[in-house]
Amino acid sequence: MRGLTVFVIAALGCGLTAAQSATTSTSRSAVTGCHFHGDTFVCKDDEGEHGTIVGGPTASTSNAPAQYTGCHKHGDDTFCIDADGEEIEFKEEEEDSSSQSSSNSTAAATSSAQRSSVTGCHFHGNTLHCIDEDGNEGSIEGGPTSSVSNPPAQYTGCHNHGDDTFCIDEDGEEVEFNEDEGSSHSHGNSSSSASSSASSTADESSAAATTAIPFVLSAGTVIALYLI
Numbered sequence: 001m002r003g004l005t006v007f008v009i010a011a012l013g014c015g016l017t018a019a020q021s022a023t024t025s026t027s028r029s030a031v032t033g034c035h036f037h038g039d040t041f042v043c044k045d046d047e048g049e050h051g052t053i054v055g056g057p058t059a060s061t062s063n064a065p066a067q068y069t070g071c072h073k074h075g076d077d078t079f080c081i082d083a084d085g086e087e088i089e090f091k092e093e094e095e096d097s098s099s100q101s102s103s104n105s106t107a108a109a110t111s112s113a114q115r116s117s118v119t120g121c122h123f124h125g126n127t128l129h130c131i132d133e134d135g136n137e138g139s140i141e142g143g144p145t146s147s148v149s150n151p152p153a154q155y156t157g158c159h160n161h162g163d164d165t166f167c168i169d170e171d172g173e174e175v176e177f178n179e180d181e182g183s184s185h186s187h188g189n190s191s192s193s194a195s196s197s198a199s200s201t202a203d204e205s206s207a208a209a210t211t212a213i214p215f216v217l218s219a220g221t222v223i224a225l226y227l228i
Helices: 002-027 097-101 107-114 188-227
Strands: 030-037 040-044 050-054 068-074 077-081 087-092 116-124 127-131 137-141 155-161 164-168 174-179
Touching: 030 050, 030 174, 068 087, 116 137, 155 174
Parallel strands: none
Antiparallel strands: 030 040, 030 068, 040 050, 050 087, 068 077, 077 087, 116 127, 116 155, 127 137, 137 174, 155 164, 164 174
C-alpha cells in the first residue's frame, strides 16, 4: 500500500510540473511589431500572423505600444497584458478558405517577407520610387514628395496584407509599395535576336533552294542533250 501511495504522488508531481512548464511557456509569448492600419491597431504573433488589438489605442494615441507580452488563451481567444497590467484581446485576422488551405505552405515565405525591405529609393518627378529584393521597382504610396529635403533611402519590415505589400517608415507607420507594371527586365532584345536569327536562317535556306534549282535544271538539260 505504501508503494502505491508513493507512485500516485510521483505521478501527480510529474503532471503538475508539466502543467507549470506549459503555463510558463505560454506566459512568455508576445505580439510584436504593433502599428496602425488607419485607425485599427495591428500586431503580429509568434507565428507571424497579424491580428487586431480589441480595445487598443487609436491613431490619435501619441505613444502606442510596440508590443504586448504575457499572451495566453481563454478557450479559443487570445489575451495579452498591456503596460498597465490589464488584459487586452488579440484577434487574429480572418482569412478566406483558400488562404487558410495554403497558410502552412506559405508560412516560411511570410516569415521571410517580414524581414524584407525596399531600397535605393529615389524620385521620378514628384513620386518616390524604391526597389524590392527581386529587383522590381515600385512607388511608395503616401510617401514623401520631392520637396522633402531628406527622403528615406529605404523602408524595412515589408510584409503582405493579401496581395498588397506594406513597409514600415521611420515613424513606425505603414506605407504601401506598389510595384510598377512592366518593371521586370524585358526580354524583347532576346526575342528580336531570335526573330532575326530565324529570318536569317530562312533566307539562307531560300538561297540554297534557289541555287539548287538551276543546278537541277542544268543537269536535266545535260542529260536530255545526252539522250538525244
